[in-house]
Amino acid sequence: MKPTIDINLGGMLFHLDDDAYKALQSYLKALDKHLQTVDGRQEILSDIESRIAELLTERLASTRQVVSMLDVDAVKETLGSPSEFGPGPVDEPSQGYSEPHDPSARSKRPYRRLYRDDQDRVVGGVASGIAAFFNWDPLVLRVLFLLLLFTGGGVLLYIILWVLMPKAVTTAERLAMRGEPVTVETIRNKVETEFDKVKNSMDDMDVKGRFSRGARRTSSVLGRILRVCARIVIGFVSVALLVTAIAIGTVALNFLIGDGSVISESGKLSELSEVIMPAGYSMTYLWIMTILVLSGPIIFIVLLNLRAFFGMRYNRPSSRMLGGLGALATLIGLLMAMVSGIKVATEFNVDASHLQTVNMPESVKTWELSMADIMLKDPDFSLGRVRIDGENLDEWDESDLNDSFPSWWYIKDNRAFFNNVEVDVRPARQGQASLTVRRYASGSSRREASYRANRIDYDLTVSDSGEIVVNNMLDFPTSDRQRGQSVEVVLYLPVGHRVSFDVSLENYLYDVDNVANMYDDEMLGRTWIMMPEGLTEVKAY
Numbered sequence: 001m002k003p004t005i006d007i008n009l010g011g012m013l014f015h016l017d018d019d020a021y022k023a024l025q026s027y028l029k030a031l032d033k034h035l036q037t038v039d040g041r042q043e044i045l046s047d048i049e050s051r052i053a054e055l056l057t058e059r060l061a062s063t064r065q066v067v068s069m070l071d072v073d074a075v076k077e078t079l080g081s082p083s084e085f086g087p088g089p090v091d092e093p094s095q096g097y098s099e100p101h102d103p104s105a106r107s108k109r110p111y112r113r114l115y116r117d118d119q120d121r122v123v124g125g126v127a128s129g130i131a132a133f134f135n136w137d138p139l140v141l142r143v144l145f146l147l148l149l150f151t152g153g154g155v156l157l158y159i160i161l162w163v164l165m166p167k168a169v170t171t172a173e174r175l176a177m178r179g180e181p182v183t184v185e186t187i188r189n190k191v192e193t194e195f196d197k198v199k200n201s202m203d204d205m206d207v208k209g210r211f212s213r214g215a216r217r218t219s220s221v222l223g224r225i226l227r228v229c230a231r232i233v234i235g236f237v238s239v240a241l242l243v244t245a246i247a248i249g250t251v252a253l254n255f256l257i258g259d260g261s262v263i264s265e266s267g268k269l270s271e272l273s274e275v276i277m278p279a280g281y282s283m284t285y286l287w288i289m290t291i292l293v294l295s296g297p298i299i300f301i302v303l304l305n306l307r308a309f310f311g312m313r314y315n316r317p318s319s320r321m322l323g324g325l326g327a328l329a330t331l332i333g334l335l336m337a338m339v340s341g342i343k344v345a346t347e348f349n350v351d352a353s354h355l356q357t358v359n360m361p362e363s364v365k366t367w368e369l370s371m372a373d374i375m376l377k378d379p380d381f382s383l384g385r386v387r388i389d390g391e392n393l394d395e396w397d398e399s400d401l402n403d404s405f406p407s408w409w410y411i412k413d414n415r416a417f418f419n420n421v422e423v424d425v426r427p428a429r430q431g432q433a434s435l436t437v438r439r440y441a442s443g444s445s446r447r448e449a450s451y452r453a454n455r456i457d458y459d460l461t462v463s464d465s466g467e468i469v470v471n472n473m474l475d476f477p478t479s480d481r482q483r484g485q486s487v488e489v490v491l492y493l494p495v496g497h498r499v500s501f502d503v504s505l506e507n508y509l510y511d512v513d514n515v516a517n518m519y520d521d522e523m524l525g526r527t528w529i530m531m532p533e534g535l536t537e538v539k540a541y
Contacts, residue, residue: 024068033453053203101250115167117131117168276344277340297330326446347448368467415477424488424490425493427492437460439487440485
């Protein structure tokens with residue numbers, strides 16, 4: 001059993017065993033002696049301590065709490081020993097300090113992190129920070145942000161990046177921003193370079209220098225004002241995103257495990273998903289896929305709120321791990337969606353159709369075309385699944401229902417009903433009126449598509465007086481899945497025959513050619529006659 005010692009290193013609390021504490025203390029003393037004659041010694045030591053704290057945090061992660069001798073040795077191998085650096089005091093190393101066992105094995109792999117470059121900023125240092133990360137020219141990014149300014153989203157994007165990207169404060173952070181190895185040697189060289197710049201700038205007191213510093217002070221004040229405004233904006237955006245995430249989660253849960261009554265006027269969306277999903281893919285698959293896809297955005301929104309309101313940094317191990325898990329979950333969910341999507345897409349490879357000709361009375365020359373809503377005919381449709389403003393459909397009359405919404409699907413007795421119906425009127429090639437019904441469907445093969453098309457059930461009625469009533473919905477077995485099933489009803493009229501379109505055909509007339517080039521909805525409630533030049537409106541005089 002070893003005693004442990006608590007220390008504050010780089011603003012973070014660490015628990016070290018006795019051997020690790022002595023080794024780390026000796027290492028820091030050796031560095032202090034070596035840097036006695038170097039300008040900016042305290043800043044270098046402070047940056048080194050921050051870097052040591054970062055390395056120890058990465059090694060401990062969430063599995064251990066006490067720093068051991070192995071951790072300290074790993075830190076020394078990463079940062080290097082004082083004897084490897086430039087000129088310095090030749091004093092012997094402090095008692096208890098030992099060189100890394102294999103300095104040549106020290107990791108030289110640079111690592112990059114995204115920071116705002118406050119030293120080369122115009123406004124907030126976002127463009128210069130991104131440019132340093134990717135080793136680009138910051139001017140290119142500044143021009144890009146300037147162009148985005150005119151698209152309407154550039155300002156918001158810049159503000160969000162400004163808030164999310166931490167500022168490179170320490171020398172170690174500035175090195176990491178540029179992808180340079182963060183060792184004692186590079187930290188020392190960077191600090192000495194900065195001190196040389198300061199000395200040179202002290203000799204430059206001309207008008208240009210004063211103007212530059214004045215502009216920088218103005219930019220600094222403007223930057224602080226914009227940063228406050230950015231935090232306010234990002235706060236509102238974060239709250240809005242959080243509310244949106246809660247709403248999406250509620251809807252998703254209701255969709256997946258609820259009764260679906262608050263989502264659709266036609267029925268449960270879970271039933272619809274079963275008709276759309278490929279055979280063999282259960283609701284459990286869709287449930288898992290949806291949760292995984294939503295996990296990443298929800299975790300990001302939560303972290304964004306923690307950053308906006310509590311100042312939590314993203315580079316904390318727990319935040320990075322949580323964000324990584326969220327991103328991984330979303331990626332897995334998207335892959336699951338891709339797999340099922342590809343499976344569905346293959347079942348739309350080939351189209352097929354089945355043609356039916358309907359008998360027509362030969363003596364009729366004036367036709368009345370209307371549409372019946374089979375959902376109104378179905379007494380079992382209003383089973384409490386449809387609720388609008390808290391009212392049950394049973395309390396609505398037909399006019400209220402027609403004015404409220406056009407229901408486009410529902411499922412009953414293992415049959416799926418869809419309103420994929422189109423009605424058209426065309427010139428007849430012979431002297432007799434005719435009516436055709438063509439059923440369409442898709443499949444992975446022509447045989448499969450033809451099989452689905454033949455299993456579509458669709459009804460219409462033609463009276464001896466010339467009244468044609470077509471249904472607004474087709475239906476098919478739910479086991480066939482929704483694979484583009486549709487119906488096209490075409491009335492062929494010879495020259496001299498008339499037809500009137502009832503208003504119930506709204507949304508179902510499809511691109512009916514006429515001499516006046518009227519839109520389909522404008523043709524409703526009018527009487528038309530087929531002329532040699534095409535369908536012509538019969539006007540009352």
